[in-house]
Amino acid sequence: MRRITMLGTGFIANFYTVTLHGMRSRDQVTMVCGSRLEAAREFAGRHGIPRYSASIEEAVNDPETDLVVVALPNYLHKEGVLAAAKAGKAVMCTKPLGRNAAEAQEMLEAVEKAGVFAGYLEDLVYTPKTLKAIESVKNGALGRVLWTRSREAHPGPHSDWFLRKELSGGGAIVDMGCHCIEIGRNFIGKEVRPVEVICWADTQVHPIDAEDHAVGLVKYSTGAISQFEVSWNFRGGMDLRDEVSGTNGTIWLNHWLRTGFEMFTSVGERGYVAEKAESDTGWLFPVGDEVHALGYAHMFTEQLDALDQGVQPMETFYDGYVVNAIMDACYQSAETKQWEPVHLDIWRGEETAAAEARWVEYDADFYLIKEEKMPDGKTKLILKNKQTGEVIQRVRATITS
Numbered sequence: 001m002r003r004i005t006m007l008g009t010g011f012i013a014n015f016y017t018v019t020l021h022g023m024r025s026r027d028q029v030t031m032v033c034g035s036r037l038e039a040a041r042e043f044a045g046r047h048g049i050p051r052y053s054a055s056i057e058e059a060v061n062d063p064e065t066d067l068v069v070v071a072l073p074n075y076l077h078k079e080g081v082l083a084a085a086k087a088g089k090a091v092m093c094t095k096p097l098g099r100n101a102a103e104a105q106e107m108l109e110a111v112e113k114a115g116v117f118a119g120y121l122e123d124l125v126y127t128p129k130t131l132k133a134i135e136s137v138k139n140g141a142l143g144r145v146l147w148t149r150s151r152e153a154h155p156g157p158h159s160d161w162f163l164r165k166e167l168s169g170g171g172a173i174v175d176m177g178c179h180c181i182e183i184g185r186n187f188i189g190k191e192v193r194p195v196e197v198i199c200w201a202d203t204q205v206h207p208i209d210a211e212d213h214a215v216g217l218v219k220y221s222t223g224a225i226s227q228f229e230v231s232w233n234f235r236g237g238m239d240l241r242d243e244v245s246g247t248n249g250t251i252w253l254n255h256w257l258r259t260g261f262e263m264f265t266s267v268g269e270r271g272y273v274a275e276k277a278e279s280d281t282g283w284l285f286p287v288g289d290e291v292h293a294l295g296y297a298h299m300f301t302e303q304l305d306a307l308d309q310g311v312q313p314m315e316t317f318y319d320g321y322v323v324n325a326i327m328d329a330c331y332q333s334a335e336t337k338q339w340e341p342v343h344l345d346i347w348r349g350e351e352t353a354a355a356e357a358r359w360v361e362y363d364a365d366f367y368l369i370k371e372e373k374m375p376d377g378k379t380k381l382i383l384k385n386k387q388t389g390e391v392i393q394r395v396r397a398t399i400t401s
């Protein structure tokens with residue numbers, strides 16, 4: 001059983017607490033901290049939490065808790081994490097780890113120096129669908145991963161601080177691109193080095209300094225490309241989709257809209273439909289169990305098990321640091337309109353990509369480029385001569401008995 005200090009009383013602190021207390025859990029949030037005592041008291045009452053505070057210092061140092069969950073706005077992640085490290089307590093921090101790689105690195109070094117457990121709360125790699133998809137990719141079901149695409153788009157954030165660049169570190173890239181980038185890393189392989197990025201970012205709709213739209217490509221040392229698309233002005237709910245393409249297969253994931261639960265109501269659903277749902281009448285896409293669908297339940301289960309067993313969780317502060325470094329390069333690229341290198345002062349993966357056989361053997365003389373059954377029943381083979389480089393085609397009649 002864990003007794004937990006929850007830092008934050010907002011949107012994500014609520015989801016985290018509901019998850020931690022859910023399904024007859026043995027773990028308990030026993031101290032909560034908000035920016036105002038009144039908000040902390042209200043949150044404590046709502047979730048049956050015995051103690052509350054308006055001081056991060058006091059909440060972290062509560063003598064009864066041994067785990068601190070940082071669910072604060074981005075500009076306070078570092079303060080929460082450094083306080084936990086100083087107190088010698090295990091810590092889990094929401095995404096993004098830092099506002100930039102320098103901040104993330106400081107947090108990484110602080111927890112490692114203090115020798116405390118540190119987990120990066122990147123829920124979207126823990127959705128049941130994503131966990132299964134990652135396992136299939138690791139088992140080789142898709143062959144060599146060539147391309148990943150991850151999209152998060154919704155009508156915009158729910159609190160003012162997200163829109164203030166100095167507090168958040170950036171706009172839609174920092175807020176949602178961090179999810180997409182880490183999903184891509186999980187499919188491509190975390191040991192594979194992100195080399196360079198190209199990114200378009202713009203403020204198309206909102207009167208803010210930060211970007212509200214962006215599209216980026218992250219190139220990895222294997223040659224794999226990881227594409228992300230983020231919008232703070234997508235209309236119609238929350239669009240959360242991932243795709244993976246490999247030499248031998250494809251995966252398409254849709255996490256939020258059209259997932260198999262579709263409802264029409266002319267009078268209104270009369271309750272909460274789903275995160276960032278824009279309407280409660282007409283055709284709706286409700287979500288049966290957000291805590292599971294968004295990965296929160298599997299995330300805390302895996303991270304708490306790792307903490308109990310004294311091992312690293314699937315998502316670490318190091319992962320958060322790499323994601324921040326990739327996002328820093330994205331901002332640089334959006335400015336220069338050029339490919340920009342990803343700077344990693346600390347790299348713990350493979351130095352160079354493992355050389356893989358790229359071409360498919362047909363026979364001693366040819367590589368196979370393509371094989372296709374045609375409408376006339378014959379099979380067409382497109383081959384490349386290994387010696388001359390010539391590309392030819394052969395037609396093979398289908399043999400029927």
Ligand SMILES: NC(=O)c1ccc[n+]([C@@H]2O[C@H](COP(=O)([O-])OP(=O)(O)OC[C@H]3O[C@@H](n4cnc5c(N)ncnc54)[C@H](O)[C@@H]3O)[C@@H](O)[C@H]2O)c1
Binds near residue numbers: 033039071095175
């Ligand atoms: N899917 C996800 O993983 C996910 C989803 C949403 C938000 N987040 C992350 O969670 C963090 C918080 O976002 P949110 O949506 O809950 O924001 P929010 O605005 O809903 O809540 C922020 C909370 O921080 C508290 N706070 C602010 N200043 C404080 C201080 N000095 N001391 C103590 N508490 C203070 C506020 O009381 C508030 O409860 C952000 O880093 C965000 O990126 C993650």
